[in-house]
Amino acid sequence: MDITHIEHLGIAVKSIEACLPYYEGVLGLKCYSIEVVEDQKVRTAFFKVGQTKIELLEPTADDSTIARFIEKKGEGIHHIAFAVPSVREALEEVADKGVQLIDKAPRPGAEGLHIAFLHPKSTCGVLTELCM
Ligand code: CO
Numbered sequence: 001m002d003i004t005h006i007e008h009l010g011i012a013v014k015s016i017e018a019c020l021p022y023y024e025g026v027l028g029l030k031c032y033s034i035e036v037v038e039d040q041k042v043r044t045a046f047f048k049v050g051q052t053k054i055e056l057l058e059p060t061a062d063d064s065t066i067a068r069f070i071e072k073k074g075e076g077i078h079h080i081a082f083a084v085p086s087v088r089e090a091l092e093e094v095a096d097k098g099v100q101l102i103d104k105a106p107r108p109g110a111e112g113l114h115i116a117f118l119h120p121k122s123t124c125g126v127l128t129e130l131c132m
Pocket of ligand 1: 079
């Protein structure tokens with residue numbers, strides 16, 4: 001697979017607003033976009049760190065996967081997202097290698113990206129997103 005860079009790190013938080021003093025005030029990053037992704041029941045906030053972004057994920061409903069993640073594990077790193085030239089081709093390639101897929105086909109994510117998740121059972125415990 002032809003990964004070009006880490007596109008973003010997804011971090012589960014209870015409240016984006018409660019995290020802004022840290023990300024902006026302490027780290028000196030600038031939140032440049034806040035967006036709701038309806039089908040994932042999350043509100044996202046983006047910060048750029050060089051070529052890579054930090055994506056804060058705040059649940060918008062109790063049955064959001066992010067709400068369940070925070071319930072089980074607390075706030076913290078939720079997933080790593082690798083940029084690839086073609087999500088569809090990358091999915092085919094990893095499926096051929098026996099990786100368990102959460103998404104069998106790319107779907108729309110925040111920032112107009114096409115995204116697909118690989119199952120942490122097949123990725124050494126890290127929820128992994130492929131995106132372009
Ligand atoms: Co993501």
